[in-house]
Amino acid sequence: MxxxxxxxxxxxxxxxxxxxxxxxxxxxxxxxxxxxxxxxxxxxxxxxxxxxxxxxxxxxxxxxxxxxxxxxxxxxxxxxxxxxxxxxxxxxxxxxxxxxxxxxxxxxxxxxxxxxxxxxxxxxxxVSVDNCLKFRADGLRYNLDDVVTKTNQTIAENFTSVLKQEDFMQLDVDDMSAIIDLRPKTCEEAVFTGIVQWVNHNVLQREELFVNLFSKLDLASLSSDIISQVYKESLVKNSLVCNNILLEAVLKSNSPVPVDKSCEFALIGGGGSLKQCVIYDVNTKQARQLPQLKNNRVLLTSQKVGDKLYVIGGADYWLWFTTKPYKSGEMLDLNEQTEWCAVPDMLVARCECGAGLIQDHIYVTGGGDGLQYLSSCEKFDIPNNQWIRINNMLHARARHGTVVYKDSLYCIGGWDGSKQLSSCERYDVRSDAWNEIAPLNQARYGLACVVLDENIYAIGGYNDGYLSTVEKYEVRMDKWETAASLQHARSGHSACVVGNKIYIIGGIYGKEKLKSVEVYEQASYAWTVAFETEEPVYKATVVAL
Structure with a gap:
Protein backbone atom coordinates (compact mmCIF):
# COMPACT_ATOMS: atom_id res chain seq x y z
CA MET A 1 0.00 0.00 0.00
CA VAL A 127 -10.92 42.56 -19.06
CA SER A 128 -13.72 45.13 -19.51
CA VAL A 129 -14.55 48.39 -21.28
CA ASP A 130 -13.31 50.29 -18.22
CA ASN A 131 -9.84 48.69 -18.06
CA CYS A 132 -9.14 47.40 -21.57
CA LEU A 133 -6.96 50.37 -22.59
CA LYS A 134 -4.81 50.09 -19.46
CA PHE A 135 -4.51 46.32 -19.72
CA ARG A 136 -3.63 46.61 -23.41
CA ALA A 137 -0.77 48.99 -22.55
CA ASP A 138 0.40 46.61 -19.82
CA GLY A 139 0.15 43.67 -22.19
CA LEU A 140 2.31 45.41 -24.79
CA ARG A 141 4.85 46.40 -22.14
CA TYR A 142 5.29 42.84 -20.82
CA ASN A 143 4.72 40.96 -24.11
CA LEU A 144 1.50 39.37 -22.87
CA ASP A 145 0.15 38.27 -26.22
CA ASP A 146 -3.05 36.70 -24.87
CA VAL A 147 -3.89 39.87 -22.91
CA VAL A 148 -3.28 42.09 -25.95
CA THR A 149 -5.49 39.84 -28.10
CA LYS A 150 -8.28 39.88 -25.51
CA THR A 151 -8.16 43.66 -25.03
CA ASN A 152 -8.12 44.24 -28.79
CA GLN A 153 -11.25 42.13 -29.08
CA THR A 154 -12.93 44.09 -26.25
CA ILE A 155 -12.02 47.40 -27.87
CA ALA A 156 -13.35 46.33 -31.26
CA GLU A 157 -16.65 45.10 -29.79
CA ASN A 158 -17.19 48.19 -27.59
CA PHE A 159 -15.40 50.91 -29.54
CA THR A 160 -17.88 53.74 -28.96
CA SER A 161 -17.83 53.13 -25.19
CA VAL A 162 -14.03 52.89 -25.12
CA LEU A 163 -13.76 56.36 -26.69
CA LYS A 164 -15.43 57.80 -23.61
CA GLN A 165 -12.86 56.42 -21.16
CA GLU A 166 -10.45 58.88 -19.52
CA ASP A 167 -7.58 56.51 -20.40
CA PHE A 168 -8.39 57.17 -24.05
CA MET A 169 -7.41 60.83 -23.64
CA GLN A 170 -4.03 59.82 -22.20
CA LEU A 171 -2.97 57.63 -25.14
CA ASP A 172 0.10 58.63 -27.11
CA VAL A 173 -0.26 59.02 -30.86
CA ASP A 174 1.11 55.56 -31.71
CA ASP A 175 -1.36 53.84 -29.39
CA MET A 176 -4.12 56.13 -30.61
CA SER A 177 -3.38 55.13 -34.19
CA ALA A 178 -3.28 51.43 -33.32
CA ILE A 179 -6.59 51.66 -31.42
CA ILE A 180 -8.25 53.33 -34.42
CA ASP A 181 -7.07 50.47 -36.62
CA LEU A 182 -8.99 48.03 -34.39
CA ARG A 183 -12.37 49.71 -34.92
CA PRO A 184 -15.27 48.13 -36.76
CA LYS A 185 -16.17 50.07 -39.90
CA THR A 186 -19.63 50.89 -38.56
CA CYS A 187 -18.63 53.62 -36.13
CA GLU A 188 -16.71 56.20 -38.16
CA GLU A 189 -18.73 59.10 -36.76
CA ALA A 190 -17.87 58.10 -33.18
CA VAL A 191 -14.21 57.62 -34.14
CA PHE A 192 -14.09 61.09 -35.69
CA THR A 193 -15.57 62.58 -32.51
CA GLY A 194 -13.03 60.66 -30.43
CA ILE A 195 -10.11 61.92 -32.53
CA VAL A 196 -11.30 65.53 -32.19
CA GLN A 197 -11.71 65.17 -28.42
CA TRP A 198 -8.28 63.52 -28.11
CA VAL A 199 -6.58 66.34 -30.04
CA ASN A 200 -8.43 69.09 -28.15
CA HIS A 201 -7.45 67.46 -24.84
CA ASN A 202 -3.92 68.79 -25.45
CA VAL A 203 -4.31 70.85 -28.57
CA LEU A 204 -0.95 72.61 -28.43
CA GLN A 205 0.94 69.32 -28.70
CA ARG A 206 -1.57 67.26 -30.69
CA GLU A 207 -3.01 69.57 -33.34
CA GLU A 208 -0.25 68.70 -35.81
CA LEU A 209 -1.09 65.00 -35.38
CA PHE A 210 -4.72 65.41 -36.43
CA VAL A 211 -4.17 65.04 -40.18
CA ASN A 212 -2.60 61.57 -39.93
CA LEU A 213 -5.38 60.31 -37.65
CA PHE A 214 -8.08 61.93 -39.81
CA SER A 215 -6.68 60.17 -42.89
CA LYS A 216 -7.44 56.77 -41.30
CA LEU A 217 -11.21 57.37 -41.40
CA ASP A 218 -13.43 55.80 -44.02
CA LEU A 219 -15.20 59.09 -44.73
CA ALA A 220 -16.92 57.74 -47.85
CA SER A 221 -19.09 55.54 -45.59
CA LEU A 222 -20.60 58.56 -43.81
CA SER A 223 -23.93 60.12 -44.70
CA SER A 224 -24.02 63.56 -46.32
CA ASP A 225 -25.36 65.09 -43.07
CA ILE A 226 -22.44 63.70 -41.09
CA ILE A 227 -20.00 64.81 -43.80
CA SER A 228 -21.35 68.35 -43.38
CA GLN A 229 -20.77 68.16 -39.63
CA VAL A 230 -17.22 66.91 -40.20
CA TYR A 231 -16.60 69.81 -42.57
CA LYS A 232 -17.66 72.34 -39.91
CA GLU A 233 -15.06 71.10 -37.40
CA SER A 234 -12.32 73.75 -37.21
CA LEU A 235 -9.53 71.15 -37.20
CA VAL A 236 -10.78 70.01 -40.60
CA LYS A 237 -11.78 73.37 -41.95
CA ASN A 238 -8.42 74.96 -41.20
CA SER A 239 -6.38 72.19 -42.87
CA LEU A 240 -5.94 72.09 -46.63
CA VAL A 241 -4.87 68.44 -46.44
CA CYS A 242 -8.02 67.48 -44.50
CA ASN A 243 -10.19 69.43 -46.95
CA ASN A 244 -8.66 67.46 -49.82
CA ILE A 245 -9.18 64.15 -47.98
CA LEU A 246 -12.80 65.07 -47.35
CA LEU A 247 -13.39 66.14 -50.96
CA GLU A 248 -11.93 62.87 -52.23
CA ALA A 249 -14.28 60.93 -49.94
CA VAL A 250 -17.27 62.97 -51.10
CA LEU A 251 -16.48 62.30 -54.78
CA LYS A 252 -16.00 58.59 -54.05
CA SER A 253 -19.35 58.32 -52.27
CA ASN A 254 -21.29 60.57 -54.70
CA SER A 255 -22.48 62.65 -51.75
CA PRO A 256 -23.19 66.36 -52.27
CA VAL A 257 -20.19 68.56 -51.60
CA PRO A 258 -20.56 69.76 -47.98
CA VAL A 259 -21.55 73.34 -47.43
CA ASP A 260 -22.27 75.27 -44.28
CA LYS A 261 -26.04 75.25 -44.40
CA SER A 262 -26.41 77.34 -41.26
CA CYS A 263 -27.76 80.73 -42.28
CA GLU A 264 -29.97 81.59 -39.33
CA PHE A 265 -29.74 82.97 -35.84
CA ALA A 266 -32.30 83.11 -33.03
CA LEU A 267 -32.75 86.42 -31.20
CA ILE A 268 -34.26 85.92 -27.77
CA GLY A 269 -35.67 88.30 -25.15
CA GLY A 270 -34.21 91.72 -24.50
CA GLY A 271 -35.59 95.23 -24.15
CA GLY A 272 -38.59 95.92 -26.37
CA SER A 273 -39.41 92.22 -26.85
CA LEU A 274 -39.00 90.60 -23.48
CA LYS A 275 -40.63 87.26 -24.35
CA GLN A 276 -39.97 87.19 -28.07
CA CYS A 277 -37.92 84.55 -29.85
CA VAL A 278 -37.35 85.40 -33.49
CA ILE A 279 -35.33 83.54 -36.11
CA TYR A 280 -33.64 85.60 -38.81
CA ASP A 281 -32.30 84.20 -42.09
CA VAL A 282 -29.16 86.18 -42.98
CA ASN A 283 -29.59 85.39 -46.68
CA THR A 284 -33.25 86.28 -47.17
CA LYS A 285 -33.33 88.83 -44.32
CA GLN A 286 -36.69 87.31 -43.36
CA ALA A 287 -37.91 86.66 -39.83
CA ARG A 288 -40.14 83.99 -38.34
CA GLN A 289 -41.45 83.59 -34.83
CA LEU A 290 -40.75 80.81 -32.36
CA PRO A 291 -42.89 80.25 -29.24
CA GLN A 292 -42.60 83.02 -26.66
CA LEU A 293 -40.66 82.59 -23.42
CA LYS A 294 -42.63 81.84 -20.27
CA ASN A 295 -41.09 84.88 -18.52
CA ASN A 296 -40.02 88.35 -19.54
CA ARG A 297 -36.24 88.24 -19.79
CA VAL A 298 -33.63 90.89 -20.41
CA LEU A 299 -29.87 90.75 -19.78
CA LEU A 300 -30.12 86.96 -20.12
CA THR A 301 -27.68 84.50 -21.65
CA SER A 302 -28.21 81.49 -23.90
CA GLN A 303 -26.69 78.40 -25.51
CA LYS A 304 -27.68 75.98 -28.26
CA VAL A 305 -27.05 72.34 -27.35
CA GLY A 306 -27.81 69.98 -30.21
CA ASP A 307 -31.40 70.71 -31.23
CA LYS A 308 -32.27 72.49 -28.00
CA LEU A 309 -32.12 76.18 -27.07
CA TYR A 310 -31.38 77.10 -23.45
CA VAL A 311 -31.95 80.58 -21.98
CA ILE A 312 -30.59 81.26 -18.52
CA GLY A 313 -31.01 83.98 -15.91
CA GLY A 314 -31.74 87.60 -16.73
CA ALA A 315 -34.32 89.88 -15.16
CA ASP A 316 -37.84 91.13 -15.78
CA TYR A 317 -36.68 94.31 -17.50
CA TRP A 318 -33.44 96.03 -18.32
CA LEU A 319 -33.25 98.31 -15.26
CA TRP A 320 -32.24 95.19 -13.41
CA PHE A 321 -31.20 96.86 -10.18
CA THR A 322 -34.86 97.61 -9.40
CA THR A 323 -35.87 93.96 -9.49
CA LYS A 324 -34.35 90.65 -8.46
CA PRO A 325 -32.64 88.69 -11.27
CA TYR A 326 -33.73 85.17 -12.07
CA LYS A 327 -32.25 81.85 -11.04
CA SER A 328 -34.52 80.19 -13.56
CA GLY A 329 -33.95 79.03 -17.11
CA GLU A 330 -36.01 77.71 -20.01
CA MET A 331 -35.47 75.25 -22.84
CA LEU A 332 -37.03 74.91 -26.29
CA ASP A 333 -36.76 71.78 -28.46
CA LEU A 334 -36.22 73.06 -32.00
CA ASN A 335 -37.57 69.82 -33.46
CA GLU A 336 -40.93 70.24 -31.76
CA GLN A 337 -41.09 74.05 -31.36
CA THR A 338 -44.17 73.77 -29.13
CA GLU A 339 -43.32 75.62 -25.94
CA TRP A 340 -40.48 76.57 -23.63
CA CYS A 341 -39.98 74.26 -20.65
CA ALA A 342 -38.47 75.10 -17.28
CA VAL A 343 -34.99 73.83 -16.43
CA PRO A 344 -33.55 73.58 -12.89
CA ASP A 345 -32.74 76.88 -11.17
CA MET A 346 -29.17 78.08 -10.96
CA LEU A 347 -27.49 78.10 -7.56
CA VAL A 348 -27.27 81.92 -7.73
CA ALA A 349 -29.70 84.41 -9.28
CA ARG A 350 -27.86 86.41 -11.91
CA CYS A 351 -28.28 88.64 -14.95
CA GLU A 352 -25.69 90.34 -17.19
CA CYS A 353 -23.79 87.05 -17.04
CA GLY A 354 -22.02 85.12 -19.78
CA ALA A 355 -22.27 81.51 -20.89
CA GLY A 356 -20.35 78.91 -22.88
CA LEU A 357 -20.82 75.26 -23.82
CA ILE A 358 -18.03 72.73 -23.19
CA GLN A 359 -18.92 69.12 -23.94
CA ASP A 360 -22.10 68.36 -21.92
CA HIS A 361 -21.95 71.37 -19.61
CA ILE A 362 -23.23 74.94 -19.91
CA TYR A 363 -20.88 77.23 -17.97
CA VAL A 364 -22.30 80.51 -16.61
CA THR A 365 -19.95 83.27 -15.46
CA GLY A 366 -20.29 86.31 -13.23
CA GLY A 367 -23.10 88.84 -13.68
CA GLY A 368 -25.05 90.62 -10.97
CA ASP A 369 -27.54 89.38 -8.38
CA GLY A 370 -29.27 92.74 -7.80
CA LEU A 371 -27.05 93.63 -4.85
CA GLN A 372 -23.52 93.06 -6.08
CA TYR A 373 -21.42 92.07 -9.03
CA LEU A 374 -20.30 88.47 -9.01
CA SER A 375 -17.12 86.52 -9.50
CA SER A 376 -18.96 83.25 -8.86
CA CYS A 377 -19.54 80.75 -11.66
CA GLU A 378 -21.45 77.51 -12.08
CA LYS A 379 -22.10 74.87 -14.69
CA PHE A 380 -25.21 73.00 -15.76
CA ASP A 381 -24.58 69.27 -16.09
CA ILE A 382 -27.00 68.54 -18.95
CA PRO A 383 -27.06 64.69 -18.71
CA ASN A 384 -27.68 64.83 -14.95
CA ASN A 385 -29.91 67.92 -15.09
CA GLN A 386 -28.19 69.73 -12.23
CA TRP A 387 -26.13 72.85 -11.49
CA ILE A 388 -22.65 72.52 -9.98
CA ARG A 389 -20.50 75.26 -8.48
CA ILE A 390 -17.06 75.84 -10.03
CA ASN A 391 -14.22 78.06 -8.84
CA ASN A 392 -14.73 81.82 -8.83
CA MET A 393 -13.21 84.05 -11.47
CA LEU A 394 -10.23 86.15 -10.41
CA HIS A 395 -12.36 89.32 -10.79
CA ALA A 396 -16.02 90.08 -10.29
CA ARG A 397 -17.45 91.10 -13.64
CA ALA A 398 -20.77 91.68 -15.40
CA ARG A 399 -21.70 92.92 -18.89
CA HIS A 400 -18.61 91.06 -20.05
CA GLY A 401 -17.95 88.73 -22.96
CA THR A 402 -17.79 84.96 -22.50
CA VAL A 403 -16.66 82.59 -25.25
CA VAL A 404 -15.34 79.04 -25.59
CA TYR A 405 -12.19 78.24 -27.54
CA LYS A 406 -10.82 74.69 -27.64
CA ASP A 407 -12.54 73.55 -24.45
CA SER A 408 -11.41 76.58 -22.44
CA LEU A 409 -13.64 79.39 -21.23
CA TYR A 410 -12.59 83.01 -21.81
CA CYS A 411 -14.08 86.00 -19.96
CA ILE A 412 -13.38 89.41 -21.49
CA GLY A 413 -13.67 92.89 -19.98
CA GLY A 414 -16.88 93.94 -18.21
CA TRP A 415 -17.81 96.04 -15.18
CA ASP A 416 -16.97 95.28 -11.54
CA GLY A 417 -19.29 97.81 -9.89
CA SER A 418 -16.82 100.69 -9.85
CA LYS A 419 -14.99 100.66 -13.15
CA GLN A 420 -14.88 99.21 -16.63
CA LEU A 421 -12.42 96.35 -16.99
CA SER A 422 -9.65 95.60 -19.43
CA SER A 423 -8.70 92.41 -17.60
CA CYS A 424 -9.37 89.02 -19.20
CA GLU A 425 -9.10 85.50 -17.85
CA ARG A 426 -9.18 81.89 -19.02
CA TYR A 427 -10.77 78.90 -17.28
CA ASP A 428 -9.27 75.42 -17.63
CA VAL A 429 -12.02 72.84 -17.11
CA ARG A 430 -9.55 70.07 -16.24
CA SER A 431 -7.89 71.95 -13.37
CA ASP A 432 -10.97 74.03 -12.40
CA ALA A 433 -8.67 77.08 -12.34
CA TRP A 434 -8.77 80.62 -13.72
CA ASN A 435 -5.66 82.36 -15.07
CA GLU A 436 -5.05 85.90 -16.26
CA ILE A 437 -4.45 86.42 -19.96
CA ALA A 438 -3.39 89.59 -21.77
CA PRO A 439 -5.71 92.55 -21.02
CA LEU A 440 -7.68 94.43 -23.65
CA ASN A 441 -6.02 97.50 -25.08
CA GLN A 442 -9.18 99.45 -24.22
CA ALA A 443 -11.30 98.67 -21.16
CA ARG A 444 -14.95 98.13 -22.04
CA TYR A 445 -18.24 96.72 -20.80
CA GLY A 446 -21.52 95.98 -22.55
CA LEU A 447 -19.42 94.45 -25.32
CA ALA A 448 -20.09 91.35 -27.41
CA CYS A 449 -17.55 88.57 -28.01
CA VAL A 450 -17.29 85.75 -30.56
CA VAL A 451 -14.70 83.29 -31.85
CA LEU A 452 -13.86 83.29 -35.56
CA ASP A 453 -11.03 81.28 -37.13
CA GLU A 454 -9.08 80.77 -33.90
CA ASN A 455 -9.31 84.43 -32.84
CA ILE A 456 -11.50 85.99 -30.14
CA TYR A 457 -13.17 89.28 -31.07
CA ALA A 458 -14.20 91.90 -28.47
CA ILE A 459 -16.69 94.18 -30.20
CA GLY A 460 -18.02 97.61 -29.23
CA GLY A 461 -19.23 98.35 -25.69
CA TYR A 462 -18.89 101.39 -23.46
CA ASN A 463 -15.98 103.29 -21.92
CA ASP A 464 -16.88 106.90 -21.07
CA GLY A 465 -18.76 106.80 -24.35
CA TYR A 466 -20.16 104.29 -26.82
CA LEU A 467 -17.51 102.35 -28.72
CA SER A 468 -17.24 101.29 -32.33
CA THR A 469 -13.74 99.87 -31.82
CA VAL A 470 -13.02 96.16 -32.13
CA GLU A 471 -10.10 94.12 -30.78
CA LYS A 472 -8.92 90.68 -31.86
CA TYR A 473 -7.16 88.26 -29.49
CA GLU A 474 -4.58 85.89 -30.93
CA VAL A 475 -4.68 82.95 -28.53
CA ARG A 476 -1.30 81.50 -29.45
CA MET A 477 0.43 84.88 -29.03
CA ASP A 478 -1.60 85.94 -25.97
CA LYS A 479 -2.01 89.34 -27.59
CA TRP A 480 -4.83 91.75 -28.41
CA GLU A 481 -4.62 93.81 -31.59
CA THR A 482 -6.89 96.35 -33.26
CA ALA A 483 -9.39 95.07 -35.82
CA ALA A 484 -11.75 96.89 -38.18
CA SER A 485 -14.23 99.20 -36.39
CA LEU A 486 -18.02 98.95 -36.55
CA GLN A 487 -20.03 101.26 -38.77
CA HIS A 488 -22.00 102.43 -35.69
CA ALA A 489 -20.86 102.61 -32.07
CA ARG A 490 -23.06 100.59 -29.72
CA SER A 491 -23.35 98.82 -26.37
CA GLY A 492 -25.72 96.15 -25.10
CA HIS A 493 -25.74 94.44 -28.50
CA SER A 494 -25.61 90.72 -29.34
CA ALA A 495 -23.20 88.82 -31.58
CA CYS A 496 -22.86 85.43 -33.27
CA VAL A 497 -21.01 83.75 -36.14
CA VAL A 498 -23.06 82.51 -39.10
CA GLY A 499 -21.46 81.19 -42.27
CA ASN A 500 -17.97 82.24 -41.13
CA LYS A 501 -19.13 85.85 -40.75
CA ILE A 502 -19.68 87.88 -37.58
CA TYR A 503 -23.14 89.39 -37.10
CA ILE A 504 -23.76 92.21 -34.60
CA ILE A 505 -27.41 92.79 -33.73
CA GLY A 506 -29.04 95.86 -32.19
CA GLY A 507 -27.82 97.54 -29.02
CA ILE A 508 -27.98 101.05 -27.59
CA TYR A 509 -26.38 104.32 -28.64
CA GLY A 510 -27.25 107.02 -26.12
CA LYS A 511 -31.06 107.15 -25.99
CA GLU A 512 -31.38 105.40 -29.33
CA LYS A 513 -32.39 101.75 -29.43
CA LEU A 514 -30.92 100.14 -32.53
CA LYS A 515 -32.35 97.86 -35.22
CA SER A 516 -29.29 97.62 -37.43
CA VAL A 517 -27.44 94.34 -38.03
CA GLU A 518 -23.81 94.67 -39.08
CA VAL A 519 -21.78 91.89 -40.67
CA TYR A 520 -18.00 91.44 -40.75
CA GLU A 521 -16.25 89.55 -43.55
CA GLN A 522 -12.58 88.75 -43.14
CA ALA A 523 -11.91 88.95 -46.87
CA SER A 524 -12.88 92.62 -46.99
CA TYR A 525 -11.71 93.41 -43.45
CA ALA A 526 -14.77 95.63 -43.06
CA TRP A 527 -18.17 95.91 -41.38
CA THR A 528 -21.27 96.63 -43.44
CA VAL A 529 -24.92 97.05 -42.48
CA ALA A 530 -26.66 93.84 -43.61
CA PHE A 531 -30.28 94.53 -42.66
CA GLU A 532 -32.51 95.72 -39.81
CA THR A 533 -34.55 93.75 -37.31
CA GLU A 534 -38.32 94.29 -37.16
CA GLU A 535 -38.10 96.01 -33.77
CA PRO A 536 -35.23 97.63 -31.84
CA VAL A 537 -33.24 94.95 -29.97
CA TYR A 538 -31.03 95.55 -26.94
CA LYS A 539 -29.90 93.63 -23.86
CA ALA A 540 -31.01 90.45 -25.70
CA THR A 541 -29.23 87.17 -26.39
CA VAL A 542 -28.52 85.44 -29.70
CA VAL A 543 -27.49 81.97 -30.85
CA ALA A 544 -26.47 80.77 -34.30
CA LEU A 545 -28.58 77.84 -35.51
Missing part, protein backbone atom coordinates in the same frame (compact mmCIF):
# COMPACT_ATOMS: atom_id res chain seq x y z
CA UNK A 2 1.22 3.49 -0.88
CA UNK A 3 0.02 6.93 0.26
CA UNK A 4 -2.72 8.43 -1.88
CA UNK A 5 -2.35 11.62 -3.88
CA UNK A 6 -4.28 13.44 -1.15
CA UNK A 7 -1.94 11.98 1.50
CA UNK A 8 1.15 13.14 -0.40
CA UNK A 9 -0.32 16.60 -0.98
CA UNK A 10 -1.18 16.90 2.69
CA UNK A 11 2.35 15.83 3.63
CA UNK A 12 3.85 18.46 1.31
CA UNK A 13 1.60 21.17 2.68
CA UNK A 14 2.56 20.32 6.28
CA UNK A 15 6.26 20.56 5.47
CA UNK A 16 5.90 23.90 3.62
CA UNK A 17 3.65 25.25 6.35
CA UNK A 18 6.25 24.28 8.96
CA UNK A 19 9.06 25.95 7.00
CA UNK A 20 6.93 29.07 6.47
CA UNK A 21 6.26 29.31 10.22
CA UNK A 22 9.97 28.70 10.83
CA UNK A 23 11.02 31.67 8.64
CA UNK A 24 8.54 33.93 10.37
CA UNK A 25 9.24 32.65 13.86
CA UNK A 26 12.17 30.70 15.32
CA UNK A 27 14.27 30.74 12.10
CA UNK A 28 16.02 27.50 13.18
CA UNK A 29 16.49 26.20 9.66
CA UNK A 30 16.78 29.43 7.67
CA UNK A 31 20.04 29.95 5.79
CA UNK A 32 19.49 33.22 3.93
CA UNK A 33 18.19 36.73 4.59
CA UNK A 34 16.50 38.91 1.98
CA UNK A 35 16.46 42.64 2.60
CA UNK A 36 14.07 45.28 1.23
CA UNK A 37 13.57 48.86 2.43
CA UNK A 38 15.59 48.13 5.57
CA UNK A 39 13.51 45.09 6.54
CA UNK A 40 15.02 41.59 6.82
CA UNK A 41 13.23 38.40 5.78
CA UNK A 42 14.74 35.05 6.79
CA UNK A 43 14.28 32.36 4.12
CA UNK A 44 15.33 28.88 3.09
CA UNK A 45 17.55 28.82 0.02
CA UNK A 46 16.11 25.54 -1.21
CA UNK A 47 12.51 26.81 -1.12
CA UNK A 48 13.33 30.02 -3.01
CA UNK A 49 15.43 28.12 -5.52
CA UNK A 50 12.55 25.74 -6.21
CA UNK A 51 9.96 28.54 -6.57
CA UNK A 52 11.99 31.13 -8.48
CA UNK A 53 14.39 30.81 -11.41
CA UNK A 54 15.81 34.19 -10.38
CA UNK A 55 16.86 33.04 -6.92
CA UNK A 56 17.97 29.60 -8.12
CA UNK A 57 20.36 31.25 -10.59
CA UNK A 58 21.53 33.67 -7.92
CA UNK A 59 22.38 30.85 -5.50
CA UNK A 60 23.84 28.42 -8.08
CA UNK A 61 25.92 30.66 -10.35
CA UNK A 62 29.17 32.27 -9.29
CA UNK A 63 27.64 35.59 -8.34
CA UNK A 64 28.41 37.83 -5.40
CA UNK A 65 25.02 37.05 -3.82
CA UNK A 66 25.88 33.33 -3.74
CA UNK A 67 28.16 33.95 -0.79
CA UNK A 68 26.26 36.77 0.95
CA UNK A 69 24.19 35.93 3.98
CA UNK A 70 22.06 39.05 3.43
CA UNK A 71 20.81 39.56 -0.12
CA UNK A 72 19.31 42.96 -1.05
CA UNK A 73 16.13 42.90 -3.16
CA UNK A 74 15.89 46.57 -4.04
CA UNK A 75 13.47 46.21 -6.95
CA UNK A 76 10.58 44.89 -4.82
CA UNK A 77 9.08 46.98 -1.97
CA UNK A 78 8.99 45.24 1.39
CA UNK A 79 5.23 44.70 1.58
CA UNK A 80 5.17 43.18 -1.90
CA UNK A 81 8.19 41.00 -1.07
CA UNK A 82 6.23 39.55 1.87
CA UNK A 83 3.45 38.55 -0.55
CA UNK A 84 5.94 36.98 -2.96
CA UNK A 85 7.46 34.90 -0.14
CA UNK A 86 4.00 33.74 0.98
CA UNK A 87 3.39 32.54 -2.57
CA UNK A 88 6.79 30.82 -2.76
CA UNK A 89 6.11 28.83 0.38
CA UNK A 90 2.35 28.29 0.33
CA UNK A 91 1.21 29.13 -3.22
CA UNK A 92 -1.16 31.71 -1.72
CA UNK A 93 -1.48 35.37 -2.74
CA UNK A 94 -4.34 37.85 -3.13
CA UNK A 95 -4.52 39.32 -6.62
CA UNK A 96 -7.01 42.10 -7.41
CA UNK A 97 -7.59 44.44 -10.34
CA UNK A 98 -5.76 47.15 -8.39
CA UNK A 99 -2.60 45.12 -7.68
CA UNK A 100 -2.42 42.60 -10.52
CA UNK A 101 0.22 44.53 -12.42
CA UNK A 102 2.41 44.92 -9.32
CA UNK A 103 2.20 41.17 -8.69
CA UNK A 104 2.95 40.47 -12.34
CA UNK A 105 5.96 42.81 -12.25
CA UNK A 106 7.31 40.99 -9.20
CA UNK A 107 6.64 37.60 -10.79
CA UNK A 108 8.47 38.78 -13.91
CA UNK A 109 11.40 40.05 -11.87
CA UNK A 110 11.73 36.92 -9.73
CA UNK A 111 10.97 34.64 -12.71
CA UNK A 112 8.08 32.87 -10.98
CA UNK A 113 6.42 31.41 -14.07
CA UNK A 114 3.40 29.92 -12.27
CA UNK A 115 2.60 33.25 -10.60
CA UNK A 116 2.93 35.12 -13.88
CA UNK A 117 0.56 32.63 -15.55
CA UNK A 118 -1.90 33.08 -12.68
CA UNK A 119 -1.84 36.87 -13.14
CA UNK A 120 -2.38 36.59 -16.90
CA UNK A 121 -5.31 34.21 -16.38
CA UNK A 122 -6.86 36.63 -13.92
CA UNK A 123 -6.43 39.59 -16.29
CA UNK A 124 -8.12 37.68 -19.11
CA UNK A 125 -11.09 37.01 -16.82
CA UNK A 126 -11.63 40.66 -15.82
Missing amino acids: RPTVEDRRSHQERILDYLNRDRKGAKRHCDRVLQSEGKNYSVHESILGAASDYFRTMFDVEMKEKYDDVVPVDKIPSKRLENILDYAYLGDIEVTEDNVMEVLEDAEYTQMKDLKTFCITYMLQI
